[in-house]
Amino acid sequence: MKFSSRIESCSLSPIRKFHPYMMEAKAKGRTVYHLNIGQPDIETPKEFFDAVQNYQEKVLAYAPSPGVETYLEAARDYYLSLGYQVSCDDILATYGGSEALQILFSCILEEGDEVLVPEPYYPNYDTFIRVTGATIRPIPTEPEQGYRYATREQIEPRITSRTRAILVTNPGNPTGVVLTAQERRLLVDIAKEHNLFLISDEVYRELVYGGQTPSSMLEYQDAAEHVAIVDSVSKRFSATGSRVGVIVSRNRELMGHAMKIAQGRLCAATLDQVGAAALYRSMTPEYYAGLRAEYQHRRDAVVEELQKIPGVQFSHPEGAFYLMVTLPVDDAEKLQYFLLQEFEDHGETVMYAPGEGFYATPGKGRSEIRIAYVTAAEKLRRAVEVLGHGIQAYNAQNRS
Template sequence: MRFSKKIESCNLSPIRKFHPYALEAEAKGRKIYHLNIGQPDIATPKEFFDAIQNFRDPVLAYAPSAGIPEYVESVRQYYAGLGISLETGDILATNGGSEALQIVLQCILDEGDEVLIPEPFAPNYTTFVRLAGGQVHPIPTSAEEGFFYGARDRIEREITPRTKAILITNPGNPTGAILSPESTRIIADIAWEHDLYVIADEVYREFVYGDQKIVSLAEFPDVAQNVVIIDSISKRFSACGARIGALISRNKELIGHAMKVCQGRLCCSTLDQLGAAALYSEGPAYFAVQKEEYHRRRDTVMEKLSQIPGVVCKCPEGAFYLMAKLPIDDADAFQKWLLTDFEDHGDTVMFAPGEQFYGTPGKGKNEIRIAYVLKQADLERAMDLLAMGIQAYQGRTQGA
């Protein structure tokens, strides 16, 4: 049987592709410390579960395709609290931020259209762009520069006649980098001047660890027709399994086209939307506690990395990820070896190899993404295992 060229051009997730090796390691009795996937261990607020348990309707019916009123209004009010005025019709409920991005790309891309994305970027972006018929055009960055890309010349020189959109994540996944307000304005201006969509994945907005100010692209009304915001409850409220997000844009024509897809997939989960709406009752105190915890974890990881000779890693400013360049040749081979050949007192560690976070062939081969989502003691142990693993792996290859 034949398959589409679109799906054959996609890869398995680098975050999940080592799962079979992990199962084999666990079958041998090894404990694996997971730095590979951004699954927070912080408890989901009880308001989510209370809302579902209090559901009393006799029939669990389809929700409106655009989202239940309670959820849409909770999102609108959340943005109002940020000083961003939205209408109800600017918001569509989606099955996580992932579906929001898929819908947008399906609405704007024709075969061969390009999406500019600063690399490294979430590998799922490549999958979504290709399945919509487009191509990723990477904006190069480097670990040595802290993955900076927010300058006019760095972006404009990558624009081609096929460019349709710029896709950014702020704060960044996998880098933890933050765009300054000035860089965010530059990107908005470039989108306006070149008649491009600018899609901003802002799901990590609450996770900023210094004095930096996050500016949403939705704060620029003069480019409202160009801007699309991708949002989600997954990381903000540690509710990844609920799969509730939002597609947000003041571009009424775009929302109208997106509604065709929303109606085609009928609706998002009624119960999960009710739970999501309840989550938005959480206030600043909740986010302050989360941020303090992740700040401490970030500092732990950076301290441990600084003690490993040859590692290159700029301190991330936001989200709960970082990209690190390791003193090895191939992060894929190293990860496989950690799962098949390495252990310390029965323990080993997983990360996400970096190559598939890049669009430029050959880049990221000796880089890894770390998600610092483990509790403190586990995080310290995981980083010690990484250091021991690097030392043992170098000794193995040097002695070969």
């Protein structure tokens, strides 16, 4: 059978592809610590479940393609509370942040186009872009410079006649980089000067540490035609199974094209939007402050334990709940197979996301991993301790 060359150019997710090996390890009675996936263990606020349980309609009908009115209004009011002037017409409900990205790329990309993306990046960006016939043109970064990328010297030489957009994640997945006001302004200016879209994935907006203030590219009203925001309830409300997100843009032509796809796929899930609306309506500044404090505590636990492993290198994350780590091994993917298939420490092992899949540049990331610090601090400490023992055993085996 013949398959699409576009889908054949895509790879499996480095975050999820080791699932069968994890299941085999568990079948052998091992405890597997999960550092691989951004699935928080923080309880989803009960307001979501209350709203769904109290839904009184006798028919679970299609939602309007733009979104359920109460959800659009709740999302609008959330952005207004942050100081960003948007209307419900600027918001399109999507099936999570993933569909928001897919819709945007379908609207702006065609065969041979390029999107500038700082690497390392969220691997699913590559899949979403490749299936349009476009490709990622990476903006290289280095851990020694804290993975920072927002300079003219790093970006402008990579703009070509086929460049259509710059895609950023702020706060960053997988690096934890948080853009400064000056860096955000520069990205906006470059997008305007070169007539590019600036797509800003902001699903981790509230998770910034060290007293920083949550931000958005929506603040730049002079770039309204260039900016599109991707957002989701998954991370800020620990509701990853509720596949509800948004596209936010004041570009009316872009939103008009996005509506064609929204109508084609009919609607985002009605009940999930009802629950998501309740989350936005009920959460207070104290909720977000508590969330930040908990993730900062978890980050600090991981950092403290990583510092005990000889030869490990990493940049201190400023936001989100991930960090990239360079390990003293020849190949982080081979190490992952070893940890799941051969290694245990008192019946325990660990799972992470190997770093090579977070890069477009061949050969980069081979000794790197992404850690998601989304479980309780004591579990994270033990997971990193097990990782350290696993590295020691792996290297010893390779030397023998």
